[in-house]
Amino acid sequence: MNGLTLYFRLIRLAVQARMQYRADFLTGIIGVIVMNTVTVSLISIMVSRFRNLNGWTMWEMVFLYCLWLLGHSLYSFFFWHISALEDYLVEGTFDQFLMRPVSPFVMFLGREVHYMGVADLTFAALGLSLAYRNLHLQWNGIHWLFFGLAVIAGTLIETTLVLMFACISFWTGRSRRASRLLIRLNMMVQYYPVDIFGYVFRIIVTGFIPVAFMNYYPALMLLGKLDPQSPGGWLGYISPLVALTLVIFSAVVWRLALRRYSSSGG
Amino acid sequence: MGQGVYYLKIFWAFARQVFHGNAIYRFEFWMRLFWVYLLMYSVYWVWKTLYTQTPGAFGISLEQMVTYALLGMMLDIVLDVGPEWYIATQVRTGAIDTDLMKPLDFHFHMLARSAGEMLFGLGILALPACAIGYFLFDLQPPGDAITSLLFAASVILSFFVFFHIGFLLGALTVITLDIRSIAWAYYALISFFSGQMIPLWLFPDFLRKISEALPFQAIYYIPISIYIKKLSGADALQKLGLQAFWVVVLTCISRWAWSRVHARLTVQGG
Numbered sequence: 001m002n003g004l005t006l007y008f009r010l011i012r013l014a015v016q017a018r019m020q021y022r023a024d025f026l027t028g029i030i031g032v033i034v035m036n037t038v039t040v041s042l043i044s045i046m047v048s049r050f051r052n053l054n055g056w057t058m059w060e061m062v063f064l065y066c067l068w069l070l071g072h073s074l075y076s077f078f079f080w081h082i083s084a085l086e087d088y089l090v091e092g093t094f095d096q097f098l099m100r101p102v103s104p105f106v107m108f109l110g111r112e113v114h115y116m117g118v119a120d121l122t123f124a125a126l127g128l129s130l131a132y133r134n135l136h137l138q139w140n141g142i143h144w145l146f147f148g149l150a151v152i153a154g155t156l157i158e159t160t161l162v163l164m165f166a167c168i169s170f171w172t173g174r175s176r177r178a179s180r181l182l183i184r185l186n187m188m189v190q191y192y193p194v195d196i197f198g199y200v201f202r203i204i205v206t207g208f209i210p211v212a213f214m215n216y217y218p219a220l221m222l223l224g225k226l227d228p229q230s231p232g233g234w235l236g237y238i239s240p241l242v243a244l245t246l247v248i249f250s251a252v253v254w255r256l257a258l259r260r261y262s263s264s265g266g
Numbered sequence: 267m268g269q270g271v272y273y274l275k276i277f278w279a280f281a282r283q284v285f286h287g288n289a290i291y292r293f294e295f296w297m298r299l300f301w302v303y304l305l306m307y308s309v310y311w312v313w314k315t316l317y318t319q320t321p322g323a324f325g326i327s328l329e330q331m332v333t334y335a336l337l338g339m340m341l342d343i344v345l346d347v348g349p350e351w352y353i354a355t356q357v358r359t360g361a362i363d364t365d366l367m368k369p370l371d372f373h374f375h376m377l378a379r380s381a382g383e384m385l386f387g388l389g390i391l392a393l394p395a396c397a398i399g400y401f402l403f404d405l406q407p408p409g410d411a412i413t414s415l416l417f418a419a420s421v422i423l424s425f426f427v428f429f430h431i432g433f434l435l436g437a438l439t440v441i442t443l444d445i446r447s448i449a450w451a452y453y454a455l456i457s458f459f460s461g462q463m464i465p466l467w468l469f470p471d472f473l474r475k476i477s478e479a480l481p482f483q484a485i486y487y488i489p490i491s492i493y494i495k496k497l498s499g500a501d502a503l504q505k506l507g508l509q510a511f512w513v514v515v516l517t518c519i520s521r522w523a524w525s526r527v528h529a530r531l532t533v534q535g536g
Contacts, residue, residue: 028448035450038451045473050320050323054315080446080447081446084446114447116447174291177294180449181297181301191463192312
């Protein structure tokens with residue numbers, strides 16, 4: 001059985017397992033609604049106070065946020081539990097994966113699904129279509145294609161970043177704090193357009209922890225905000241490449257981490 | 267009296283243990299420091315840019331606004347003591363049994379652990395964070411002795427408020443069995459209603475009224491507003507009173523909620 005078939009079979013099991021936890025399902029959905037309401041309120045307070053955020057209007061900000069949210073929704077449905085790697089290690093659950101005659105990575109990925117992704121997806125689709133109408137966008141085929149790629153790239157960027165941060169726990173024994181910090185950074189980039197920040201921050205979210213490629217740079221292209229004269233214009237097009245690079249990079253990190261792994265004995 | 271000393275000793279033992287537990291993670295220390303720098307840098311630029319764009323929209327000076335935002339990020343590392351994560355892990359692994367078997371009040375135990383976390387934040391991280399804020403960004407030193415004193419008192423109270431909100435979330439995980447699905451929403455809620463991201467006076471009226479009715483403002487908004495003297499004199503004292511009020515209310519709610527949850531745990535365990 002190859003990895004992909006196994007993965008989908010595991011996902012089906014995970015869905016069935018999830019069904020058992022009603023309370024968690026409910027809090028998850030409420031959580032998503034709360035988070036999105038809060039973010040949109042923050043954005044709208046800022047925009048109504050300052051009319052625009054460094055040139056970004058209300059609907060452009062909504063577009064920016066929902067573009068991120070769409071990529072995030074796929075991540076949160078399929079890959080949310082990657083950030084819990086630390087718990088898997090400490091509790092010895094990870095050892096089970098290593099004992100099976102298949103890739104431990106597939107076992108790990110297929111372990112859980114989370115319904116919050118569905119709520120995120122609904123919210124993002126609604127926000128994006130409202131923004132599309134209010135901004136009077138007229139996309140052609142290339143735009144739509146790029147949009148699709150950008151969303152998938154967003155999912156992959158978030159997933160691989162979370163994975164690499166979680167892998168810290170192979171070395172230090174814990175990564176929860178690191179994962180939480182990643183959440184905070186991610187939130188910061190969702191509340192404001194990246195161009196509002198200073199250079200150091202922009203370099204970090206572009207080159208080192210490239211969360212800006214999840215929505216900011218592709219949004220520049222999709223909203224027609226790219227300035228062909230500016231030297232950094234090409235950044236608007238390369239999200240898929242960034243995602244690909246990160247996938248390769250995180251695969252290497254994962255390999256190194258596995259080699260490093262010694263069980264906690266739990 | 268003897269009883270009090272006894273409890274103080276236990277409290278100190280747990281707090282110290284957590285402190286040392288934190289101290290062995292060198293990497294995490296540098297990472298947290300780097301992170302607070304990054305967050306301070308980002309909010310510094312947000313407000314600077316917005317101030318240049320619309321100078322009149324703040325109601326306070328740029329220095330005050332920047333100090334407000336920087337402190338919001340700095341207090342984060344001191345106050346973010348997270349009893350909810352500890353409880354959630356213990357519940358999921360079943361190790362909560364051993365905690366409950368200790369001849370010690372669970373709520374008190376958690377308070378001691380969180381105090382240890384806070385002491386680590388205050389003792390080890392706060393000073394370098396202040397230095398970064400002061401030398402690299404325009405963090406204003408506290409104006410005078412009275413302001414500093416009020417601020418210190420307010421931060422201590424906000425620790426208690428934050429701890430109890432976290433504790434309640436932790437109690438909730440006994441029922442939901444998972445904390446990660448609500449973690450994002452929880453952080454978003456806190457940073458919004460506590461005025462950490464945007465000071466409450468910039469909120470539209472109805473949202474400000476809601477925030478003022480909730481306990482979250484006691485976490486960041488009140489201590490920081492005291493620091494930048496947006497709140498002073500009688501107003502500041504009144505807000506300190508409000509914080510104390512929330513500490514009492516949340517303590518009662520937490521203890522009540524935990525007794526309910528505890529009963530449920532026993533039933534589950536058979």
